Amino acid sequence: MKRIGFIGLGLMGTGMSKNLVKAGYQVTVWNRTASKMKPVVETGAKAAKSPKEVAENSDIVVSIVTDSPDVEEVLLGPKGAIHGAKKGDIYIDMSTISPIATREIAAKLAEKGVEMLDAPVSGGVIGANNGTLSIMVGGDRKVFKECKPILEAMGKTITYIGGIGDGQVCKAVNQILVGTTMLGVAEALVFAKKAGVDVEAVHAAVSGGAAGSWQLTNNGGRLLKGDHEPGFKIKHYLKDLGIIAETAKADNMPLPATSLVHQLFYHCAAEGMMDKGTQAVVIAIEKLANTKLVE
């Protein structure tokens, strides 16, 4: 059985690494804030002193950290995993970062004989804890097949998209859809409020048909209760919008709808709402319309 290294024990990584331990793997973990390793070590994982030490004790290294520079640091930095890498190792980065940065990192790992998969996830902390994440995978198909049992210990829907970086492109597509759908929901509900109708009755009437979406049912429902708490935090969504913009720029891909979404989320930043959920983009529409969805 392959020995697994796990780098990054944030809200997502904690649940994911525990699920690997539970599946019977020998897991060596590392986290920048050392105290966060304790709960995972208590379930049977070993703690390492650096990403390099993780790599020395593992055949497969999983990472899930915040942004492209963090992935570069833990994999390629001075104490990075690459310095403990052995030919034939596989690194699976499950962070949501730029597809372009992903391909650059993979090229550097390849020089050491290390294969890389990009495998960003959706499904949030609940999905991470319950092992029900959706995982979108890029990289060599043979390497993907070899790693599939490991991914299945952490997720429920595992989809192979294509070559290295393509998992990140898929995640970017996911985030374009999430944001554009959410903005439409916010705008539609505030329109209904401003028109003086019973917004809850409207929400119920339109949710089941051609207007329906996960965002309308879930985040729309939260908005009707005045609930702006995260699900998914605005600060993380703004990071993802940056990745989308960078990817689109490299492809000369105009994004009229997503750009509008991006601008309106900056309003949330200006209002200091970075730790609220993405549904709180409604405040931008409420401000424009000089009304509140819930008084």
Place this chain on the structure above:
Amino acid sequence: MKRIGFIGLGLMGTGMSKNLVKAGYQVTVWNRTASKMKPVVETGAKAAKSPKEVAENSDIVVSIVTDSPDVEEVLLGPKGAIHGAKKGDIYIDMSTISPIATREIAAKLAEKGVEMLDAPVSGGVIGANNGTLSIMVGGDRKVFKECKPILEAMGKTITYIGGIGDGQVCKAVNQILVGTTMLGVAEALVFAKKAGVDVEAVHAAVSGGAAGSWQLTNNGGRLLKGDHEPGFKIKHYLKDLGIIAETAKADNMPLPATSLVHQLFYHCAAEGMMDKGTQAVVIAIEKLANTKLVE
């Protein structure tokens, strides 16, 4: 049992009036193009020579025509139903028109002692034929309850929203959601194509989660086959966008996302695509990105 009049035997009205005949009602029909009455008369309806004559022979008059001026013509015009109206009659307008025009028409009918419901529908020709429409109803709640069995002969999900015009507001909300969600789907899929990934794999990977919507599954799926045929025609959607803009203007309600949708649908008009389905808004994004989703 109430005698029903039915004005407007287009693609929607034909199936809807047939379902009223099937439910056992005595139905008197009128249509501007007289030949379209024949298929409904053959199932047992009577043909009238004018909306006025429809009204003279009915207790409840249902209308479903194209736009606000058409509703005004058939209800209030020189040969309009109002001239055959009797105190206590009920007029149910199932067209998709402006909530403002609806309230004006209702006020004129009220002067004659005629009650009005606005009851626009969604679910398309298939829903009209099968009696599975969603119907969003505005007007007096007592009148709604009285008419519910008639609406149930034509639809499956009947939702009372509020006072007169509120059904139309609900339909406008539905159309805001349909268009904003569809634009996001088009933009996300073209982004994926431009980034060089397997768009079908991406579509499959993201459809089941927080990015999911009826539009993504259905119209997104059509786009991946290069299918721009209607479902719902762009010319009708552009009419609805006009209603939305008029309603929003009256309420000082800015619509950043829906306005963008509106502008991009004008591109479809400029390209002579008025009879294509709403998913064909993808051509605006394809043009901007200088690519085609399906070669």
